[in-house]
Amino acid sequence: MDHKYDLLIIGGGPVGLFAAYFAGMRNANVAIIESLPQLGGQAAALFPEKIVYDVGGIPAIKAKDLIKQQQQQLSLFPPKIFLQTSAQDIQQDEDGDYTVTTDQGVLHARAIIVAIGTGAFSPRRLAFAYDPQLESAGYLNYFVQDLESYRDQDVVVAGGGDSAIDWALALEPIAHQVTIVHRRDQFRGLESSVSKLEQSTIQIKTPFLITQADQAVGKIQLDLKRVKTNEHEILTTDKLLVNYGFTADSRVLRKWGLTLSGPKIKVDTKMATNRPKIYAIGDAITYPGKLDLLAVGYAEAPIAVTTALQTIYPDKIQPVHSTSLFEH
Ligand SMILES: Cc1cc2nc3c(=O)[nH]c(=O)nc-3n(C[C@H](O)[C@H](O)[C@H](O)COP(=O)(O)OP(=O)(O)OC[C@H]3O[C@@H](n4cnc5c(N)ncnc54)[C@H](O)[C@@H]3O)c2cc1C
Incomplete structure (x- = not known):
């Protein structure tokens, strides 16, 4: 320099x-x-x-x-x-x-x-503390640097705006399975993108919020809370891509x-x-x-x-x- x-x-x-x-x-x-x-x-x-x-x-x-x-x-x-x-x-x-x-x-x-x-x-981060190794080891990402690294992987995309929907759709033909998790029932993206999402093979989980993320033998384990309830689900996936805005x-x-x-x-x-x-x-x-x-x-x-x-x-x-x- x-x-x-x-x-x-x-x-x-x-x-x-x-x-x-x-x-x-x-x-x-x-x-x-x-x-x-x-x-x-x-x-x-x-x-x-x-x-x-x-x-x-x-x-x-x-x-x-x-x-x-x-x-x-x-x-x-x-x-x-x-x-x-x-x-x-x-x-x-x-x-x-x-x-x-x-x-x-x-x-x-x-x-x-x-x-x-x-x-x-800077990207708006998950609102809870998590092991920084999740990021350094590539289980948790805020940006897609290389689409190929998602090939044949199970991917959870978190977020409900255009960017989250776009990435979910871009990953659909590459990843093994894409799931999008959003805390509201309605997505904030363009109507045309939301229609594409609804017609895709992407699993839609709404209204859910990710409340915890932990490492789990080569995977990332997410605790999903159904909004306004005490209902929790565990979702284990290869990668989490967070798109909560900036x-x-x-x-x-x-x-x-x-x-x-x-x-x-x-x-x-x-x-x-x-x-x-x-x-x-x-x-x-x-x-x-x-x-x-x-x-x-x-x-x-x-x-x-x-x-x-x-x-x-x-x-x-x-x-x-x-x-x-x-x-x-
Ligand atoms: C929703 C929305 C819609 C808009 N629609 C229009 C429109 O239709 N037409 C129009 O003309 N304008 C529109 N605008 C306004 C337009 O986006 C801005 O005028 C334009 O982006 C300004 O560009 P900029 O390069 O000055 O700043 P920015 O676009 O804000 O870019 C600044 C960059 O600097 C980086 N940066 C900041 N601090 C540092 C630092 N310390 N070190 C390193 N990097 C740093 C930031 O990360 C950022 O990437 C819109 C804005 C918004 C929010």
């Missing part, structure tokens, strides 16, 4: 991704750090199935497909991506550049773009010495914060007239990147639009 990047983008949401792409077009050496094991911020974590209608040039697109396309776009100028890495501290070095301390080590950069949205996402934590921001207005970072018209060479964009910021929309964040990204590069490379000619990149 000793390399010094031109730009370190904190936050791999849609706005951070576009900033990385734009910086790549400008030949900058870029890294992104993202607290989750996936990119895409709110769009990927909170509303993957929702159709977005208000991005210029795209009449209608599912949020998850928009993120897929952003990742495709980003692959033209691939930045270094650190997933499951949370920025914790930002210190200015003697030479004016920055060292960012993360929970995985330190990173160095000439300038920083903060694109942390509403804060670092929480966002922006408390770390208060340690970064940035001028805030409430939970948001104040920036000027060049996306500059009060600290030299630290810029901020997207839902993390505020200024008069700010809107928390993708289109607005996408517009702030090139402003921040251009300001940052003008500051760290003042002698470099700054192209006005993308085609000028290919003319020089």
Whole structure:
């Protein structure tokens, strides 16, 4: 992690991704750090199935497909991506550049773009204490890293939203048996996904809550409580995949010495914060007239990147639009 990047983008949401792409077009050496094991911020974590209608040039697109396309776009100028890495501290070095301390080590950069949205996402966990070995040994997961590791396994998916239903449906042809456990009778997913679920071979257990999870000779044993009763059932399975949504934590921001207005970072018209060479964009910021929309964040990204590069490379000619990149 000793390399010094031109730009370190904190936050791999849609706005951070576009900033990385734009910086790549400008030949900058870029890294992104993202607290989750996936990119895409709110769009990927909170509303993957929702159709977005208000991005210029795209009449209608599912949020998850928009993120897929952003990742495709980003692959033209691939930045270094650190997933499951949370920025914790930002210190200015003697030479004016920055060292960012993360929970995985330190990173160095000439300038920083903060694109942390509403804060670092983490999955909402099971609400009871369990042996951490369940996670380290792969019996209990909050994300699917590799669908193949579920092949021919019995899998319990916990949760009732789009993400839980989508994963249950994706696992159905691969796993031996999929069971979905939800604490309400009604699922919160899209009607079309719920219909698919009902027509599938997936076992539906509602209204049940998982109240205990224990290791059981190569398996995980779950205690399921029927909601509003004292009725319990034991379910033993190979893997448990929990999809209870996400929480966002922006408390770390208060340690970064940035001028805030409430939970948001104040920036000027060049996306500059009060600290030299630290810029901020997207839902993390505020200024008069700010809107928390993708289109607005996408517009702030090139402003921040251009300001940052003008500051760290003042002698470099700054192209006005993308085609000028290919003319020089
Ligand atoms: C339900 C819902 C529907 C929406 N629908 C629309 C819509 O139709 N159209 C529209 O334009 N907008 C919509 N929005 C708003 C849109 O999602 C946001 O404007 C957009 O996601 C902002 O992007 P961002 O990259 O600034 O932040 P985010 O999407 O919040 O991404 C920030 C990322 O930074 C990461 N992060 C935070 N802190 C750290 C840290 N310390 N270290 C490392 N990583 C960190 C987070 O994990 C997250 O992945 C919707 C929002 C919601 C909640």
